[in-house]
Structures are given as C-alpha cells and as structure tokens.
Amino acid sequence: MSMIVFDGVSKFHGNRAAVEDLSFTVPEGEICALVGPSGSGKSTTLRLVNRLIEPDSGRITLGRTDIASLEPVALRRRIGYVIQSIGLFPHWTVARNVATVPVLLGWPRDRIRARVEELLDLVGLDPAEFGGRHPHELSGGQQQRVGVARALAADPEVLLMDEPFGALDPVTRDEIQTELQRIQTATGKTIVIVTHDVDEAIRLADRIAILRDGRLVQIDRPAALLARPADDFVREFVGGPLAGLRMLRTRTVAERIEAGGDVAGGPVLHPDMPLDLALGAMVAARADRLAVADASGRKLGVVTLGGLVAR
Structure with missing residues (x-):
C-alpha cells in the first residue's frame, strides 16, 4: 500500500484555477474523502492522481515515487478507479469484466480464475451465481460491486472512487457503503473518494478534505472537523444545524x-x-x-x- 502526497499542485483551465496550491497527504491504508461544492475541484484532484489530466505545477507522489516519472499506463496499473457510471462492458460476463486488467497484464488463466472468484466473494457476490451473468442482469448495487471488484483485480496500491454511489437508492447506497468499509478493513487499501454527501464522508472516511474554489480549506478527522471547523464556510458545510447529530455518527x-x-x-x-x-x-x-x-x-x-x- 502507498500514501499519496500532494505538494503545491495546481491545474488551470484558461485563467481559472481548477485546483490551486494543493498540499496534503493521504496516509497509507486510510480513506480520504474529498468534499466541497460543485466546481470546487474534487474530481480534478482525483484525476490528477492517475494522470487523466496533468498538473501545471507542483507534484504528486505515490509512495516515494513522483508520478510524473512513471509512464501513465504503468501508473494506472497501480491504481484502481471506480466511477459513478461504473462502465462495465455490456457484452462481457461479470467474470470477464472483473478479469479485464489481469488479462491485459497477461496473467495465467488459472490465476485469473482464482482472482475473479476471490474478488466476487470479497464484494459479496457468489461467483457460481453471478460470474456468468451479464451487467443488464444485475441490479445497480450489484453492478457497483462488480465495478469495485474490477478496480481491485490487479491488487492496486490505491483505489480512487469518483462519486461511486451517487446513482444508487438510499437502501442500496447504505449496503454498498457498509461493503466498502468491510473491504477496506480486509484489504487495507489507501482509498480516495469524491462525494457530495457529507454524511457519507463522515461515515466512511478517516480524513475529510474540504475544497472550495480549487483550494484546500481544511483536512482533518471527521470528529475534529465537526468540533473545530476552520472557518464559517466549513462550519456551515459540514455541520450547520446537523452538527450535533453528525458528531454522534463519529462515536x-x-x-x-x-x-x-x-x-x-x-x-x-x-x-x-x-x-x-x-x-x-x-x-x-x-x-x-x-x-x-x-x-x-x-x-x-x-x-x-x-x-x-x-x-
């Protein structure tokens, strides 16, 4: 597993800063949630980590390696990526979808089969029941579980998740959040998750980073963030009238x-x-x-x- 360090990272779109002078650390084995209003730079920050976009200044390190020194394809093999739309290949079976990266890496067939079964078990899907199904035969929650399994297939150091549960109904969303907590406990992965849902961030994250207009306003553990917000913006964004109830969520x-x-x-x-x-x-x-x-x-x-x- 690896920590992620942002060191003075900026990315501009024309004259506007999508993110500006970001400096913070995601410790190894922790979940960090990026939250903030629309346009605050959350998804941009995530995409900078796997070099879907490149920074204009600063650097990001994965472990002790500057990601700019790595070939993008090699970097992405070290990183799992889960998005809201999931992006499963519709004409492939669940097992084939999960096996996507191991197949590209040329793993032996027996190793791929064993890994697919291991991961479907990990995300709570019986391989014998679900491995041969196609995405259209699954519920939204089941598809999201397959997406997580696929992202974990090559045992990446880091898992990036961009609003992965936003399209799910509340009951399914709660189930998948619980599943993610269990998976993170079982694997010890470093996870960065973008979410617009403060309650989701408080439930899942070891640390929450609050972004506004592309800048980091505060990063802290959920209880500390609620108890000692850096300014009025953070106080209203994460707490407001619900601060007391949300504090109970952290105990x-x-x-x-x-x-x-x-x-x-x-x-x-x-x-x-x-x-x-x-x-x-x-x-x-x-x-x-x-x-x-x-x-x-x-x-x-x-x-x-x-x-x-x-x-």
Missing part, C-alpha cells in the same frame, strides 16, 4: 456503555453501532435506555438517553 455505543440490569423489550444494540443509530433506535422504541450485547449475545450493559447526549 460508537462502546464509548457510552453504563452498568445496568435487564432492559425489558426494545432492540439490543451492538457496541460498534454509531451513536446516531442508537439514538434512532431509542426514539423508535420510545425508550430512554437500551441493552448492549456483543455478537455472541453476552450482555455488556446499557446505553441511556442521557448518556448519549450528555457528552
């Missing part, structure tokens, strides 16, 4: 467990559940406390309404 039930006896009725919370979901469960159950148990059903204590909102 888990495990941090609020209290000693307590049995709780009659109501759902049982898992310690890894974000506090905003725990609050929603309390409201739905019309309860001021809910029991907490681990995956084996062992009771760990309770979470109270007062405990959720007091700190």
Whole structure:
C-alpha cells in the first residue's frame, strides 16, 4: 500500500484555477474523502492522481515515487478507479469484466480464475451465481460491486472512487457503503473518494478534505472537523444545524456503555453501532435506555438517553 502526497499542485483551465496550491497527504491504508461544492475541484484532484489530466505545477507522489516519472499506463496499473457510471462492458460476463486488467497484464488463466472468484466473494457476490451473468442482469448495487471488484483485480496500491454511489437508492447506497468499509478493513487499501454527501464522508472516511474554489480549506478527522471547523464556510458545510447529530455518527455505543440490569423489550444494540443509530433506535422504541450485547449475545450493559447526549 502507498500514501499519496500532494505538494503545491495546481491545474488551470484558461485563467481559472481548477485546483490551486494543493498540499496534503493521504496516509497509507486510510480513506480520504474529498468534499466541497460543485466546481470546487474534487474530481480534478482525483484525476490528477492517475494522470487523466496533468498538473501545471507542483507534484504528486505515490509512495516515494513522483508520478510524473512513471509512464501513465504503468501508473494506472497501480491504481484502481471506480466511477459513478461504473462502465462495465455490456457484452462481457461479470467474470470477464472483473478479469479485464489481469488479462491485459497477461496473467495465467488459472490465476485469473482464482482472482475473479476471490474478488466476487470479497464484494459479496457468489461467483457460481453471478460470474456468468451479464451487467443488464444485475441490479445497480450489484453492478457497483462488480465495478469495485474490477478496480481491485490487479491488487492496486490505491483505489480512487469518483462519486461511486451517487446513482444508487438510499437502501442500496447504505449496503454498498457498509461493503466498502468491510473491504477496506480486509484489504487495507489507501482509498480516495469524491462525494457530495457529507454524511457519507463522515461515515466512511478517516480524513475529510474540504475544497472550495480549487483550494484546500481544511483536512482533518471527521470528529475534529465537526468540533473545530476552520472557518464559517466549513462550519456551515459540514455541520450547520446537523452538527450535533453528525458528531454522534463519529462515536460508537462502546464509548457510552453504563452498568445496568435487564432492559425489558426494545432492540439490543451492538457496541460498534454509531451513536446516531442508537439514538434512532431509542426514539423508535420510545425508550430512554437500551441493552448492549456483543455478537455472541453476552450482555455488556446499557446505553441511556442521557448518556448519549450528555457528552
């Protein structure tokens, strides 16, 4: 895996800066979300990393290598790329789509077959059931999973994702976000994701970079960004009236467990559940406390309404 470093990177379109003097680091093995208003330079920043466009000044390093020193094709073999429209080849099967890059790299057939099966399992699609299907036979969420599998096929150092879930319905979007978290935990990939959805960024990212008019305004961990916004723009963009609720998204039930006896009725919370979901469960159950148990059903204590909102 590799970290990505932007060092004074600028890109101009005529007299206008698409991005200007960008300097920040995406640490190895982390997810960094790029957010900001339309036209803030999010997608431009992403495309600079795999040299779909070239900077006018500054440099970007992948690991310890200046990407300008690499042939673009060689660079892109080190980077997976997922876009909103997915771009699966319609006349190829799912397995053939996932195998695109390994085939281009000349991998042996048995290695390709094993890799395709491994990746379809990783993204939650049974190879025996889905490998022989074509894209039109899949739901939007299933197509997006195939797109992620294809991007990971050659085991890239970095995964770039440009608003990959924007076209999905809310339920499917939630499922795929959960899947991405699981995949990142399993693979340890460095991921840069462009999103217009602040809640998605808070849920997925280790760090959030806020862009405005092509410039970096602030980069920080979600909780720090919400607690200490750099200026009024950041405060309104990531928080506003929802700042308190979004702050709950950055904490888990495990941090609020209290000693307590049995709780009659109501759902049982898992310690890894974000506090905003725990609050929603309390409201739905019309309860001021809910029991907490681990995956084996062992009771760990309770979470109270007062405990959720007091700190």
